[in-house]
Amino acid sequence: MTETPNADTTGAQNPGRTDASQLTAVYPEIAGKVAVVTGAARGMGAAFAAGLATRGVHVVGADINEEQMTATADEITASLAADSLTATPGRVIGARVDVTDADDHESLAQVALNEFGRIDFWINNAGIFPFALVDDISPEQIAAVLDVNVHGVLFGAQAAARHMEPGSAIVNMSSVSALRVRRGRGAYCTSKAAVAHLTESLAVELGDKGIRVNSIAPGYIDTEMTRWVREDPAALAHALDAVPLHRLGSPEEVFGPLLFLLSDSARYVTGHSISVDGGSRHV
Structure with missing residues (x-):
């Protein structure tokens, strides 16, 4: 799952959750760089945009919901202005993008x-998370999920690569579902497995231009899209039992690996998928 932050599940349901300030290292070399983040109107993408801007990165946040994206950009800007600990934050602006449209990516x-x-970083975060048992997956559903989750990544990487200089980085959002089958998520799992393999292909070919491409594969993250887990005690118990750390992850715990992959500390890392799943891929 690569989804979006909402309620806190600290305490008994999510023991051991850590504040973001204790999670992320400082990479001063990224200050002044420019990042594009898709699916940034809310959730994980909004957390990425805010986290990068806090560290001095200028961010273009993009979403199909332009009104919400603009509001999110304004909220991040206001929050940074009020934070006395953020010395020189990056600017955040909102834009509209339909990730299924290649021309929209170029416009972005x-x-x-x-x-x-300039464009230094491109994070292909936008995605959808449909449910249907295999017998019920419709042509429309499989087409939609591949269009958003796979074509959106390809088109974003193509647009980014046309304008990036050597040393730039692309990060795609895959999922632990690329490695593990989940009932009712056949279309989603298929799309995320495709993202993982597409990431490897992009890394090989864009390496000729000095562009690194990696992916992150989150597991159960405490987000809006996983609300159904939190609201169903049986589902939550099952989910936590399937995670060796026995808690949900937080968006900040996904941002940490993203920050590493964008930094110079990962300048010889490409074609990899980093699982951020509390070990659930092994269960």
């Missing part, structure tokens, strides 16, 4: 170039 790249003059 132009927004970043016109506003900031």
